[in-house]
Amino acid sequence: MGDKGFDEEFDVVVVGVGAAGAAAALSAHEVGARVLVVEKGDESTAGGNTRVSGSGWFINRDPERAKVFLRALCGQYHVADDVVDTWAVETARNSVWLRGLGAEVGASAQYHTEPEYSELDGSDCYAGMDTVGGQMGNFLLYDFLIGALAERGVEVRFSTPVRELATDAQEVVGVEVDGGRRIRARGGVVLATGGFAANPRMVRDYLRLSDPPIWGSPHATGDGHRMAQRVGADLWHMDNMMTITGVRVGSGPGVYLALWAAHHYLFVNSEGLRFVDETAENRHGHIRRNGGYEHFPLKSFHLIFDERMRAAGPLSPTKEVLPVGWKLLMEDFRWSTDNTAEIAQGWIRRADSIAGLAELIGADPATLERTVTYYNQACADGRDDQFGRAPHTLAPVSEPPFYVLEVAPLLGWSNGGPRRDGRARVLDVSGAVIEGLYAAGEVSSTYSWAKDGGFHIADAFAFGRVAGREAAHRS
Numbered sequence: 001m002g003d004k005g006f007d008e009e010f011d012v013v014v015v016g017v018g019a020a021g022a023a024a025a026l027s028a029h030e031v032g033a034r035v036l037v038v039e040k041g042d043e044s045t046a047g048g049n050t051r052v053s054g055s056g057w058f059i060n061r062d063p064e065r066a067k068v069f070l071r072a073l074c075g076q077y078h079v080a081d082d083v084v085d086t087w088a089v090e091t092a093r094n095s096v097w098l099r100g101l102g103a104e105v106g107a108s109a110q111y112h113t114e115p116e117y118s119e120l121d122g123s124d125c126y127a128g129m130d131t132v133g134g135q136m137g138n139f140l141l142y143d144f145l146i147g148a149l150a151e152r153g154v155e156v157r158f159s160t161p162v163r164e165l166a167t168d169a170q171e172v173v174g175v176e177v178d179g180g181r182r183i184r185a186r187g188g189v190v191l192a193t194g195g196f197a198a199n200p201r202m203v204r205d206y207l208r209l210s211d212p213p214i215w216g217s218p219h220a221t222g223d224g225h226r227m228a229q230r231v232g233a234d235l236w237h238m239d240n241m242m243t244i245t246g247v248r249v250g251s252g253p254g255v256y257l258a259l260w261a262a263h264h265y266l267f268v269n270s271e272g273l274r275f276v277d278e279t280a281e282n283r284h285g286h287i288r289r290n291g292g293y294e295h296f297p298l299k300s301f302h303l304i305f306d307e308r309m310r311a312a313g314p315l316s317p318t319k320e321v322l323p324v325g326w327k328l329l330m331e332d333f334r335w336s337t338d339n340t341a342e343i344a345q346g347w348i349r350r351a352d353s354i355a356g357l358a359e360l361i362g363a364d365p366a367t368l369e370r371t372v373t374y375y376n377q378a379c380a381d382g383r384d385d386q387f388g389r390a391p392h393t394l395a396p397v398s399e400p401p402f403y404v405l406e407v408a409p410l411l412g413w414s415n416g417g418p419r420r421d422g423r424a425r426v427l428d429v430s431g432a433v434i435e436g437l438y439a440a441g442e443v444s445s446t447y448s449w450a451k452d453g454g455f456h457i458a459d460a461f462a463f464g465r466v467a468g469r470e471a472a473h474r475s
Contacts, residue, residue, distance in 0.1 A: 012471040108135075191228060236418075240414075284412075315339055
């Protein structure tokens with residue numbers, strides 16, 4: 001879209017007010033820029049996945065070792081050296097920066113106290129996860145960032161979707177918002193629009209998932225991706241993501257399936273066969289399998305369990321235990337403590353026999369009975385020769401009634417987006433900088449493959465600050 005005149009003018013325009021957008025706006029303001037933040041959500045739903053996330057960022061105690069760790073996590077999907085270098089240096093500054101803004105920063109004592117990928121070289125850089133007030137989730141980080149913007153007089157316009165980037169001679173010079181209003185950005189535009197998990201077409205095309213429930217914000221519809229592509233942006237690691245075991249609960253976002261109360265369960269596919277070590281640790285979207293790290297889960301399957309498992313505790317944590325996710329925090333959803341409400345809803349189905357469960361899921365009864373018999377024998381033997389499930393997790397599924405629940409891949413976030421360099425500048429398909437366009441956060445995550453706890457917020461803060469400073473200096 002060519003330059004046709006503007007209705008107003010700022011030094012920097014930031015699109016989106018999650019962790020990356022707030023970091024960009026605050027950093028640009030810090031160096032003297034006049035900043036506007038535009039956000040498509042209203043005040044009650046804005047903030048993207050930051051608002052409903054665990055809201056923590058990993059503690060990077062050694063930037064040099066962090067470079068090694070990031071490269072190990074990326075594996076064969078290499079990330080450019082300048083991006084790795086910036087990431088390592090800037091993520092180590094996150095907590096100091098937030099304290100400088102006035103945040104009460106403290107390490108989480110319950111979650112992510114150690115790296116999930118401790119076997120990888122460089123993991124010794126990981127010293128836990130910092131949060132606001134030492135507490136996970138519950139909007140604490142988002143509320144602090146919104147307050148920090150307000151205290152500094154940085155304007156945030158809610159319910160203001162950006163429809164198009166304004167360009168002049170292949171340079172991004174502003175945005176056009178809903179209603180046709182055009183806003184110039186003298187230094188540049190920072191895309192901090194989040195991912196595309198809530199865009200079914202993009203999820204099918206890039207992630208090869210079929211209509212998965214989402215864990216996070218329904219505003220994550222790939223707006224920034226499409227705007228960047230229209231001005232020639234290249235893309236990177238569009239097939240990377242994080243899924244975890246989840247459950248559909250009516251329409252909209254789903255909830256996390258966390259089998260923490262007991263071990264009297266197994267997973268089966270549509271044919272009634274086991275296919276995986278059910279207790280393999282999900283490390284932010286990957287499990288260790290077949291000699292490497294694989295995305296899991298990628299398709300729906302069935303959870304089979306018995307009465308002991310049903311009575312042991314809720315299959316999905318309440319927000320008092322894990323205050324994360326749109327359904328819990330924004331819709332105040334609560335799973336029942338004994339799973340009976342979910343049975344009454346028909347989400348969990350019950351039968352007096354394993355053969356009866358097979359009929360419920362359309363599997364061959366003899367096959368499912370044989371699967372459960374073999375599994376129970378492995379429990380008795382204390383050894384799972386099929387999939388190597390740890391002996392202490394082998395608990396039989398033998399006490400009726402029996403239950404089945406359909407498990408879906410719960411899509412937490414997408415990782416890919418417009419390719420950027422170590423200065424957060426978006427690159428075109430020939431590797432050249434698109435002048436005036438920057439990206440940070442989930443719209444253009446650094447992570448090409450595996451990622452550890454607190455990595456996404458850390459990355460959003462790091463490149464958000466870089467993008468804000470770069471755009472401000474350019475103005």
